[in-house]
Amino acid sequence: MKPSSSSLRVSPQATARISKSERTRAAILNAAFDFLWSRPFRDVTVHAVTASTDVGRSAFYQYFSDLHELMKTLLAIVQDEIFHTAEPWISGVGDPVVLINDTLAGLVRVGHERGPFLRAISDAASADERFEEDWRLFLEGFDAAATARIEADQKQGLIPPFEVRPVAVALTRLDAYTLIQAFGQRPRSQPEPVREALARVWISTLYGAEWIGSESSDLVRTPCANRIECDKDKGP
Numbered sequence: 001m002k003p004s005s006s007s008l009r010v011s012p013q014a015t016a017r018i019s020k021s022e023r024t025r026a027a028i029l030n031a032a033f034d035f036l037w038s039r040p041f042r043d044v045t046v047h048a049v050t051a052s053t054d055v056g057r058s059a060f061y062q063y064f065s066d067l068h069e070l071m072k073t074l075l076a077i078v079q080d081e082i083f084h085t086a087e088p089w090i091s092g093v094g095d096p097v098v099l100i101n102d103t104l105a106g107l108v109r110v111g112h113e114r115g116p117f118l119r120a121i122s123d124a125a126s127a128d129e130r131f132e133e134d135w136r137l138f139l140e141g142f143d144a145a146a147t148a149r150i151e152a153d154q155k156q157g158l159i160p161p162f163e164v165r166p167v168a169v170a171l172t173r174l175d176a177y178t179l180i181q182a183f184g185q186r187p188r189s190q191p192e193p194v195r196e197a198l199a200r201v202w203i204s205t206l207y208g209a210e211w212i213g214s215e216s217s218d219l220v221r222t223p224c225a226n227r228i229e230c231d232k233d234k235g236p
Contacts, residue, residue, distance in 0.1 A: 021063075024055055024059065027053045027054075028049065028060060028063060028070070029070075029074060029077070031051075031053045031055075032044075032049045032071075033074065033114075033117060034052065035048055036117045036120045037117075038186075041121070041124050042123075044067060044071075046060050046061075046067065049067075049070070068128075068131070071120075074117060075121055075135075078110070078114050078118070079141060081110050081114070082107060082142070083141075083145070084106075085106025085107050085109065085110055086106070086145070088100075088102040089102070089149065090103075092221070093222060094220065094221060095216050095221070096219055096221050097203060097207055097211045097215075097219060098216050098217075099221070100206075101199060101215060104195055104198050104199050104202065105195055107198070108191045108194050108198070111179030111183050111194075112191050115179055115182065115183025115184040115185075115188065116183075116184055116185070118179060118180050118184060119184030119185060121134070122135060122180055122184075139172060139176060142175075142176075143165070143169050143172050146168035146171060146172055147164050147168040150164045150168055158219050159206050159207065171205065178194060178198060182194045199212075200212050207219060
């Protein structure tokens with residue numbers, strides 16, 4: 001049986017005593033994720049989101065000024081989830097091929113769960129300037145992180161020289177639209193072929209075609225993990 005809701009849940013803020021307010025807010029966010037799991041963005045209304053909860057329309061507006069703020073909050077949650085899964089490649093040390101394989105496996109896992117929401121926010125961006133700006137900032141956050149990581153690996157001789165930002169943007173856009181295409185509607189694609197496709201492109205583009213299909217390489221990233229640290233090591 002196909003799942004009717006996302007298995008990734010939003011939890012109340014971790015505190016010694018979780019307030020009713022935090023539980024209510026989390027319930028609204030989870031209801032929105034669940035609604036978008038099977039329904040398009042054009043069907044989203046406050047009533048539709050709250051129908052499966054004990055939260056009334058007036059209570060909804062105690063937490064979110066409108067649907068735009070709700071969707072923007074959901075987008076921030078997904079961004080945090082993706083950055084968490086990207087941590088091995090963005091900040092890790094050791095074999096970068098191992099690190100990027102780990103990161104792409106996590107990215108595909110999140111995409112498989114959040115694909116319907118990513119499609120919803122992407123669709124909304126085509127019709128509403130506010131959502132368009134939110135989506136742009138969302139993508140640019142990953143552009144910046146990928147650019148910094150690639151530049152740092154270039155300084156360590158792990159990646160050949162080229163102008164970094166256009167390549168980083170191309171790779172992050174590839175990720176976003178591949179995940180939307182594969183997982184944003186039913187029937188969803190199987191995760192593993194998607195992961196393999198993304199790995200082929202990322203690894204061949206950055207670290208060399210000889211490592212395609214490999215779980216590891218003979219490359220080694222040292223603790224000089226970012227551009228600022230590398231520049232410091234070089235001295236004046």
